[in-house]
Amino acid sequence: MLTNTHTGTRIDEVAPGIYRINTPMRIDAIPGGFNLSQYLIVDDEPMIFHTGWRRLFPFVSEAISKVIPLDRIRHIGYSHFEGDEAGAMNEFLAAAPSAVPFASHVSVMTSLNDLADRPGRGLADRETFSTGQKTWQWIDTPHVPHGWDCGVLFDQTTRTLLCGDLFTQPGAETLPVTESEILTASEAMRKPMDYYAHSTKTAVILERLAALNPTTLACQHGSAFRGDGAGLLRELAAILDKELRDELG
Known part of the structure; x- marks a missing residue:
């Protein structure tokens, strides 16, 4: 559903109860442009994973409000500390007075508790929590793809992996969800x-993530992927492992 004709922001359900909010970006440095996504989880305790840039908050919040009131949000998290992941954290905390910010223990220590207007919750590797009908597991992924504090979230109910910057795809306009492979496009970038x-x-x-057998990869940049997520993760791991071995001789 298109929610803002000026920015092109839209919100679409990519897995049961999981909505992709996406804004196309036309950037000269990237031919064809780029795009930013956040993920809204509609459950007994709604969650937003990635806040987007602070300057995009009016458009992201507008999209969310088409599905649920912002003040219902109870969990606000991100994979690693960058502007497109956490820039609008305090705007969301102000709009959702009962929400708790979260990230990895490392990110809470190094960044979140300095940025956020309310204390953050640090998640340990493999820690689980519930938003109601869905059970989530946090997986530490330090330096994968980047950031000491990096981690991802896995929904054990729908087998959706909120995978952050993994499988980043170029292009301002991308489908909300695709069953076509996305590795070729992400590798080209x-x-x-x-x-x-x-x-x-x-x-x-990456093998730890593949072992979860995700059936949806909810990418932050580009289309979400529906299909054999484990297979794509293992293909990516093989490519990166060969590159590393070649570098080390």
Whole structure:
């Protein structure tokens, strides 16, 4: 559903109770443009994962309000500390007085408790929590794709992985969800921009995510993917592992 004709912001359900809020960005440095997504989880205790940039809050909040009132939100989190992940944190906290901000223990220590107007909740690796009908598991993914504090969320109910910057795809206009493979497009963007951290543990971390057998990959940039998420994660791990071995000789 298109919610703002000026920015092109829209909100679409990509898995049961999981909504992708997306705003196209036309950036000269990226041919064809780029896009930013946040994910709204509609449940007994609604959640927003990634806040978007602070300057986009009016448009992101407008999209959310088409589905639920903002003051119903109870959980506000992000994968790692950057502007497109956490820039509008305090705007969301003001709009949702009962919401608690969350991130990894590392991010709460290094960033969140300095940024946020309310104390944050630090999640441990493999820690689970419920939003009502859905049970979520936090997975630490340090330096994958980047950021010491990085982590992802997995919905054990719908097998949806909120995977942050993994499988970032270029293009201002992308489908809300696709069953076509997204690895080719994401690799075409990753290689020239080189925004991965070159961690020696990347393949191990990606295998941990693949072992969850996700059926939806909710990407922050580009289309969400519905299908064999484990297969795509293992394909990416093999590519990165070979690159690392080639670099190390």
